[in-house]
Amino acid sequence: MLGGDQQQPSSCSISSRRRRRLTAVAFVKKIDWASLWDKSKEWIRNPMNMALLVWIVAVGVSGAILFMVMTGMLNRVLTTKSQKDTWFEVNNQILNALFTLMCLYQHPRRFYHLALLCRWRAGDMLQLRQVYCKDGTCKPSERKHMAVVVLLLHLNCFAQYALCGLNLGYRRPRRPVIGVALTISVAICAPAVAGLYNNLSPLGNDYEAQAAAEADDPDDESNNPRRLQHKTKKNESLPPFALAASAASTTGTTTRMQQQWAGGLLDVWDDISLAYLSVFCSCCVFGWNVSRLGFGNMYVHVATFVLLCLAPFFIFDLAAINIDNENARDALGLAGIFLCVLGLLYGGFWRIQMRRRLGLPASHVCCGKPDLTDCLQWLCCYSCALAQEVRTADALLLDLEEVEVVTVPPPLVSVVIHTDTS
Numbered sequence: 001m002l003g004g005d006q007q008q009p010s011s012c013s014i015s016s017r018r019r020r021r022l023t024a025v026a027f028v029k030k031i032d033w034a035s036l037w038d039k040s041k042e043w044i045r046n047p048m049n050m051a052l053l054v055w056i057v058a059v060g061v062s063g064a065i066l067f068m069v070m071t072g073m074l075n076r077v078l079t080t081k082s083q084k085d086t087w088f089e090v091n092n093q094i095l096n097a098l099f100t101l102m103c104l105y106q107h108p109r110r111f112y113h114l115a116l117l118c119r120w121r122a123g124d125m126l127q128l129r130q131v132y133c134k135d136g137t138c139k140p141s142e143r144k145h146m147a148v149v150v151l152l153l154h155l156n157c158f159a160q161y162a163l164c165g166l167n168l169g170y171r172r173p174r175r176p177v178i179g180v181a182l183t184i185s186v187a188i189c190a191p192a193v194a195g196l197y198n199n200l201s202p203l204g205n206d207y208e209a210q211a212a213a214e215a216d217d218p219d220d221e222s223n224n225p226r227r228l229q230h231k232t233k234k235n236e237s238l239p240p241f242a243l244a245a246s247a248a249s250t251t252g253t254t255t256r257m258q259q260q261w262a263g264g265l266l267d268v269w270d271d272i273s274l275a276y277l278s279v280f281c282s283c284c285v286f287g288w289n290v291s292r293l294g295f296g297n298m299y300v301h302v303a304t305f306v307l308l309c310l311a312p313f314f315i316f317d318l319a320a321i322n323i324d325n326e327n328a329r330d331a332l333g334l335a336g337i338f339l340c341v342l343g344l345l346y347g348g349f350w351r352i353q354m355r356r357r358l359g360l361p362a363s364h365v366c367c368g369k370p371d372l373t374d375c376l377q378w379l380c381c382y383s384c385a386l387a388q389e390v391r392t393a394d395a396l397l398l399d400l401e402e403v404e405v406v407t408v409p410p411p412l413v414s415v416v417i418h419t420d421t422s
Contacts, residue, residue, distance in 0.1 A: 047349040047375065051342075059098055066091040089172055090328050093319035097312075097332075099187070100164040101339075103157040104311050108303035110153050117147055132203050139202045146203065152194035159186035168319065259359045262391035265377060265384050274390055278383040283309075289390050290350050293357075301350075308343030312336045344382050348375035354389060358396065 043049050068074045069088050078084045113131065116124040120143060130136045132146050139145070163183035166175060198204055268275040277285050287302035295301070316336030320329040351374045355362060362370035363377075377385045 045371070047345050047352075051345070055098060055102065059095065062091045062094045062098070066095065085172065086323070086325050086328070090323055090325070090332075092172075093167060093323065093332070096164055096167045097315045097319050099160055100315055101307075101311060103160045104307045105304060106153075107157045108300045108307070110150060110157065112297055112300045113146075113150050114154070117143065117150060132198060134204050134206065139205070142203065145197075145201045148201075149194045149198050149203070152190045152197070156187055156190035156194070159183050159190060163187055164315075259396070260392075261360055261388060262395040263388060265381065265388055267391075268384060268387055271387070271391060274387050275383065278387040278390070282383060282386055285390060286347055286350075286386055289386070289393055290354070293354055293393060295350060295353060305343070305346055308346050309340050310343075312339035312343070341379065344378045345375050347382060347386065348378035351375075351378060351385060351389060354392075358392075360392065 044053065065074075066088065069078065069084055069091070074084075074087070078087060113128060116128055125138075125142075126136075128146055129138065129142070132149055133139050133142060160183075163180065166179050166183065170176070263270055268278075274285075283302050283305045286305055287298040287300075290296065290301050291298035313336040316332045316339070320332040323329050323332070352371050354360070355370070355374065363373045364370060366373040366376050374385075
């Protein structure tokens with residue numbers, strides 16, 4: 001009996017431990033790993049997200065090496081001071097180049113948002129609300145709060161440019177410590193403050209009651225932000241071809257539009273002037289074409305395309321000037337050239353969007369993947385791909401002007417009026 005009484009508490013404790021373990025496993029099983037994995041694969045398919053992931057990995061690796069060099073964790077490998085200084089400067093310049101590139105890529109869009117804030121029309125309000133306002137709805141004093149966020153983001157870019165100038169203009173022993181510390185502090189604090197301000201200000205709060213009260217007035221359409229936003233978003237997010245198709249479907253008309261690529265990829269002789277422009281002025285032609293297709297502002301696309309294809313070469317080569325190791329200089333120069341070539345993927349990304357939105361036929365030449373084929377077409381022959389896109393857009397616009405519209409008349413309704421003669 002005594003032995004049985006002593007075994008009972010031990011069995012209870014064992015069962016309670018098993019319950020705790022099962023509870024922990026059940027809690028972990030609440031995470032839908034399959035759905036999370038599917039969302040991750042969908043996210044990485046976007047070329048912009050893929051480039052962002054590569055940027056994050058590069059920053060993480062360079063930052064980790066720089067941290068280990070500064071804390072002495074690599075003293076067994078880097079035995080001399082000259083080796084430590086070389087590794088420190090190499091990773092410092094790599095981080096400087098990566099953050100400067102990110103600012104250069106983001107700055108054209110920030111300038112565009114600043115221009116929209118200054119102009120402040122109905123369509124401008126919608127675009128800015130989609131970026132800075134929670135749920136894209138109207139907020140009180142939204143223009144002032146958006147201006148604060150946009151100016152802080154501009155301050156981040158200018159501080160990073162100043163830091164880049166200090167890193168490139170001075171060698172490490174002569175580099176002003178106060179200037180470097182000040183620019184780094186501003187470059188880090190400005191976006192952090194902008195994010196906190198955007199979340200804590202009215203831009204990040206819900207105002208459903210106010211929006212509902214304004215929506216109760218159906219007559220005043222000009223003062224109804226929700227209705228105006230929905231209407232403007234619907235019209236601005238579609239290109240002229242999609243707008244015409246939707247208008248035809250809603251008004252009871254039928255159109256005959258053949259959505260095919262205008263010629264093959266190498267049919268550049270169909271328009272030799274367009275071929276020359278696609279080679280020597282590809283950034284301007286690209287920005288103009290995607291703008292008329294309804295994919296955003298032309299100047300933003302032109303500036304982004306130029307920066308993606310040219311900025312890595314100059315920044316990495318300038319960063320290599322201050323490095324004494326010849327192999328490290330050559331590696332940085334080759335990395336800059338490689339990133340410039342990958343900048344052509346920006347055109348491939350918008351070719352994918354054009355094909356999907358206009359319903360153009362896909363090519364499965366490269367591993368049966370249409371998106372990969374579009375990107376490789378831009379990498380291998382960007383001018384041919386751009387010329388084909390412009391020819392296709394011209395053909396669709398011409399078909400839109402010459403399309404035959406057949407209006408279905410409404411059925412006749414006869415009305416009989418009886419008059420009482422008595």
